[in-house]
Amino acid sequence: MLGHLRVIELGQVIAGTFGDMILADLGAEVIKVEPPAGDAGRRSGIYGIGEESAIHLTNNRNKTSVALDLRTNEGRAVLLDLVRTADAVVENFRPGVLERLGIDYDRLRAVNPRIVLVSVSGFGADSPYRVLPAYDLILQAMSGHMSIMGEPHRPPVIMGIPIADLLAGVFSAVALLAAVEARRETGQGAHVDIAMFDVMVEMLAHVGTLYLNTGLDQKPQGSAHPFITPWQAFRCSDGKYIVVAPREEHFWVKLCAVLGVDEMTNKPEFADAKSRQAHRNVLLPLLESIFESRPSDHWLAALQEGGVPAAPVNRMPEMFSDKHIEVRRMVRSFLMAGQQMRTVGNAIKILGREEPEIAPPPTLGGDTEDLLRSLLGYPREQIEALAAAGAFGSSAQRAGTVPERR
Secondary structure (H helix, E strand, O other): OOOOOEEEEOOOOOOOOHHHHHHHHOOOEEEEEEOOOOOHHHOOOOOEEOOEEHHHHHHOOOEEEEEOOOOOHHHHHHHHHHHHOOOEEEEOEOOOHHHHHOOOHHHHHHHOOOOEEEEEEOOOOOOOOOOOOOOHHHHHHHOOHHHHOOOOOOOOOOOOOOHHHHHHHHHHHHHHHHHHHHHHHHOOOEEEEEEHHHHHHHOOHHHHHHHHHHOOOOOOOOOOOOOOOOOEEEEOOOOOEEEEOOOOHHHHHHHHHHHOOHHHHHOHHHOOHHHHHHOHHHHHHHHHHHHOOOOHHHHHHHHHHOOOOEEEOOOHHHHHOOHHHHHOOOEEEEEEOOEEEEEEOOOOOOOOOOOOOOOOOOOOOOOHHHHHHHOOOOOHHHHHHHHHOOOOOOHHHHOOOOOOEO
16 A cells, blocks of 8 residues: 555654554555664563564564664765655654754755654653653653553552553654645645654543543543443453443343343432442442352353443453454464564455565664665665775674664
């Protein structure tokens, strides 16, 4: 679908790479420009699979890699030549780093007026916090999400995934495509400023709108809903949990029938949604005792047969063995260094089209010479001169550090 799109990725780890992974999965050519030490997301110290990182194996699939030392004039010159051929550039350095490197938006559009630059940072270009370091934990805390997560009267908790990083990547992909589409009419590129803080504020969605108009500050609910009862997880006799979500009145009636307590539908305190919410401290213990009387398999079969929205609370083994995963091809694989690696699949399906195979993530700088020769037309002598000048880094630099992110 996006085979016409070429993206230069200066992004690293998650926020600067996940969106480009989506674009690459949809056919875009993503050229990953890495410092000599490599994207920090390659490091296997966390989320390690042997010597590889699960972040790298996931987010950098279907991409190519060029290693450049952007602190050198020669490295910057190569980058600008790549930008001349590209539709967009994505970066997630801390604000001010591109300016210090001499490759800010003004410099990029000087060589390509149609270029789209998507900058992802913790707080954005003009925030009073723009110079502060920002990681997923910081953004989950500051944006209020941790205040509504977890159990009542317990310490705050975070999502089990780096949701601020991942969503910033999704927003960056949408923004990139929107700016490229707008260019059809204007003929001009754009500089898009994505702040992870803003993304997390927008993801408060109706919860944020409710507060802004009523002052209602939502509290942690565990698995429960703040306005619907029952709507949560229940423990069964085998120690496993299931969730039930009888939002509409007819689902409540069906739930009572499955549980063998039809009389509850006639009690005034449980007669409608508002009554059940007002008397949740009475209703929930009754339901909890019923669910704890039978194993989860029994309840799931009965609830699903009875037409009640219900599901198991799966752990990874159960989820990845679910028949849905196989049918929807949500586990994909690729061969890397002689080893079959598996990764999560692409959620965007095009009906009537076969999904292409996934290419493994690139080795650090493994495509540098090929791309410089095939895309930029550099002769071998020029590439050798660039290498001698340090454009691709030195062995010492390849063991060093990378510029500041966010």
